[in-house]
Each structure stands twice: as structure tokens, then as C-alpha cells.
Amino acid sequence: MVPTKQTPNFGALNEKEKNIYQEVVATTLAMFAPDYEYEETKVEVDVKGINFEATGKVEKQLGWKLLFKNQQQTKKKETVLSAMEKGQACQVNVEIAEGQTKPPKYYTEGQLINVMKHAGKEVDDEALQHTLKESEGIGTEATRASIIETLKHQLYIEIRKNQVTVLDKGKILCQAVEGTLLASPEMTAKWETYLNKIGENKGSQEVFLDKIKQMIESLMQEAPRKIGNMEQALQQVNEKSFIGDCSCCNHEDGKIQDKGKFYGCSRYREGCTFTLPKKFLGKPISQTNIKKLLNGEKTNLIKGFTSKKGKKFDAYLRYDQTEQKMTFEFPKG
Ligand SMILES: [Zn+2]
Structure with missing residues (x-):
């Protein structure tokens, strides 16, 4: 913002314009105003052998705050302490204030990246803390965003109104790895430490891979018991x-579910390869339309398909059982 020599006709401004003008003027003047000076006092009081602390301010010079005096009144009053001497006896009112803690706020996607970057902070071991700092937490600058993308695709997390929420599947994952080495940032740190050793020619690839092998084996032994506990969830x-019944193996109770990037059959392990795409010729297909396709009905009219030649068109979709592919039906007229 650059001040000019023009003086506005203050009287001609409406209420809101006046407010904005005054705010700008005050903020600009504040840059050149003297400092706000105060004395901060910290008092320790011994009440029958228990220590209490109080801090308070004594304002010495309002300085730039003078410009905003009207606004300050609405804000919470700061505790002002009277002057005291060391060892002075005083009257104390001890009260218990009842309150409620608030749950921590949800992370935004950007904060999540930051948390990954600084993932060593809560680790107790100082040496490991150092390694995590060196290796810059979980992932690298280049991979963190794609780690989060994967979590979204696999339906572990979801971003709602810019807030990161953990989905049911994600909660199960957390339960599954809770308390294991997999969930601990220390594991990354330990690996990084050893990789550094290899870099310095003090360790070998074989030992490193051997240790990982051992870890995986012991995890695999633990897995059935852990999973058993979570069967219901x-x-x-x-x-x-x-989303619906699989038309390929309906009699076998195959169900179609969201597989992240496409819709597939719950019996894929038994060999059912039926899938439906989430996007078709450039257009996303809604779950409502997927349900219709599974029921053998045509979808609602989907507008804006792009043909292989780049032409735009509108059509209904149907799934052809015998050909096992999507077919178009065009609106009449
Ligand atoms: Zn199936």
C-alpha cells in the first residue's frame, strides 16, 4: 500500500468506507508510532507450602496501541498486578476453576505434510530423534504428497472441507499396526541409521535385508491373531x-465394492475379474449410475463424454452382460 497526497472527502464516505479508511490510516501510522511498553511481573506465592504463580502486566506507555484504543476495549482484560516486594505477605483467594478441554483440531492436508516432515518430535530416544531430523521425518519432499494421495485412493482417509478425516478402513489400519514397529517413526529412523552405515561402508546390504526379513516374518506370525480380533470391524x-451384487457371480454371493480406482467384485480372490470403471471416456460415473448398471438398467443421461476422436457427446450407458463391456444408448431426437 502506497500513501498518496490525496485527501478523501471523509464526509462523503459511508459507514463501512469510513471504517476501512480509518483502519488503513491507523495501521499505516502505527508503523511510525512509538513502542508499546509494559512491565511484566511474575509472582510466586507460597500458600501453605504449595506454590502458585501469577503473571501480570503494568502498562508504561501505550505507544502504537493508542491508535487502536477503541478496539482494545472489546478484548479480554489482562491481569494487572500491583507492585510487590520480595517476601511480602499477602491475601490470596484460592479457587478451583472448572473447564473442559477441547479435542485437538483436525489437520488440513498441508499440516499433514508438515507433521510427516517433523515426525521425530515425539520419539523419546535422542539418537533416533536426531536421525529422524536428518532424514526429515516420514517420506521425502518428493514423496509425501503422493503418500497422502495413496491414502486417499485406498480410502484410508478423506478430505472434507479441507480437514483430514480418518475413514473406517483407516481406523482398522491404525488398530492393526498399533503397538507394532510398523507404526513407529523409530522404524524409519533405525532403517535410516543403518542405511547411513552402509553409506559409510560400516554395514552391509545383506545384514540390512536380513533384519527386514526377520521383522516381516515375526509380523506375519502376529498377523492372524491381530486380524482375528478385528474380523467384525x-x-x-x-x-x-x-454397492450391489456382482452380475458375473451373483449366485456365488459376489458383491461389488469400491476398490479405490475402480469398482470390483469381492470374490476377485476366487477368480472373478468383473470390474466397472470410475471414469469412462473422461467422465466420472456416479455410484447411483453404477448401481443402475449392476441392476441391468441404463444410467441417467451422462453429458460430456469425449470420443476417441475428441468429439463431445451425451449418452446413457448400459452394461452388456454377454459382451462384458459398456454400450451407449443415445437420447432420441
Ligand atoms: Zn463377481
């Missing part, structure tokens, strides 16, 4: 994600 998540 897994079932619920699965059922929630069911």
Missing part, C-alpha cells in the same frame, strides 16, 4: 462399501 467396513 472388517466385515462392517466391507458391507458398507458394497
Whole structure:
């Protein structure tokens, strides 16, 4: 903002314009105003052997704050302490204030990247803390964003109104790895430490891979017990994600579910390869339309498909059972 020599006709401004003008003028003047000076006092009081602390301010010179005096009145008053001497006896009112803590705020996607970057802070071991600092937490500058993308694709997390929320599947993942080395930033730190050793020619690839092998083996032994405990939760998540019956293996109870990048059959392990795409010729296909396709109906009219030659067109989709592919049906007229 650059001040000019023009003086506005203050009287001609409306209420809001006046407010804005005054705010700008005050802020500009504040840059050249003297400092706001105060004395901060910290008092320690011994009440029957228990220590209490109080801090307070004594304003010496308002300085730039003078320009904003009207606004300050609405703000919370700061505690002003009277002058005291060391060792002085005083009257104290001890009260218990009741309050409620607030749950921590949800992370935004940007904060999440930051948290990954600084993931060593809560690690107790100082040496590991150092390594995590050196290796810059979880992932690298280049991979963190794509790690989050993967979590979204796999439906572990979801971004709602710029807030990161953990989905049911993500909660199960957390339960599954809780308390194991997999969930600990220390594991990354330990690996990085050893990789550094290899870099300095003090360790070998074989030892490193051997250790990882051992770890995986012990995790695999633990896994069935852990998963057993979560069977019910897994079932619920699965059922929630069911969109309809698989037309390929309906009689076998195959269900179509969201697989992240496409829709597929819950019996894919038994060999059912039925899938439906989430996007078709450049247009996303809604779950409502997927349900219609699974029921053998045509979809709602989908506008704006792009043909292979780059032409735009509108059409209904149908799924042809025998050909096992999508077919178009065009609006009449
Ligand atoms: Zn199937």
C-alpha cells in the first residue's frame, strides 16, 4: 500500500468506507508510532507450602496501541498486578476453576505434510530423534504428497472441507499396526541409521535385508491373531462399501465394492475379474449410475463424454452382460 497526497472527502464516505479508511490510516501510522511498553511481573506465592504463580502486566506507555484504543476495549482484560516486594505477605483467594478441554483440531492436508516432515518430535530416544531430523521425518519432499494421495485412493482417509478425516478402513489400519514397529517413526529412523552405515561402508546390504526379513516374518506370525480380533470391524467396513451384487457371480454371493480406482467384485480372490470403471471416456460415473448398471438398467443421461476422436457427446450407458463391456444408448431426437 502506497500513501498518496490525496485527501478523501471523509464526509462523503459511508459507514463501512469510513471504517476501512480509518483502519488503513491507523495501521499505516502505527508503523511510525512509538513502542508499546509494559512491565511484566511474575509472582510466586507460597500458600501453605504449595506454590502458585501469577503473571501480570503494568502498562508504561501505550505507544502504537493508542491508535487502536477503541478496539482494545472489546478484548479480554489482562491481569494487572500491583507492585510487590520480595517476601511480602499477602491475601490470596484460592479457587478451583472448572473447564473442559477441547479435542485437538483436525489437520488440513498441508499440516499433514508438515507433521510427516517433523515426525521425530515425539520419539523419546535422542539418537533416533536426531536421525529422524536428518532424514526429515516420514517420506521425502518428493514423496509425501503422493503418500497422502495413496491414502486417499485406498480410502484410508478423506478430505472434507479441507480437514483430514480418518475413514473406517483407516481406523482398522491404525488398530492393526498399533503397538507394532510398523507404526513407529523409530522404524524409519533405525532403517535410516543403518542405511547411513552402509553409506559409510560400516554395514552391509545383506545384514540390512536380513533384519527386514526377520521383522516381516515375526509380523506375519502376529498377523492372524491381530486380524482375528478385528474380523467384525472388517466385515462392517466391507458391507458398507458394497454397492450391489456382482452380475458375473451373483449366485456365488459376489458383491461389488469400491476398490479405490475402480469398482470390483469381492470374490476377485476366487477368480472373478468383473470390474466397472470410475471414469469412462473422461467422465466420472456416479455410484447411483453404477448401481443402475449392476441392476441391468441404463444410467441417467451422462453429458460430456469425449470420443476417441475428441468429439463431445451425451449418452446413457448400459452394461452388456454377454459382451462384458459398456454400450451407449443415445437420447432420441
Ligand atoms: Zn463377481
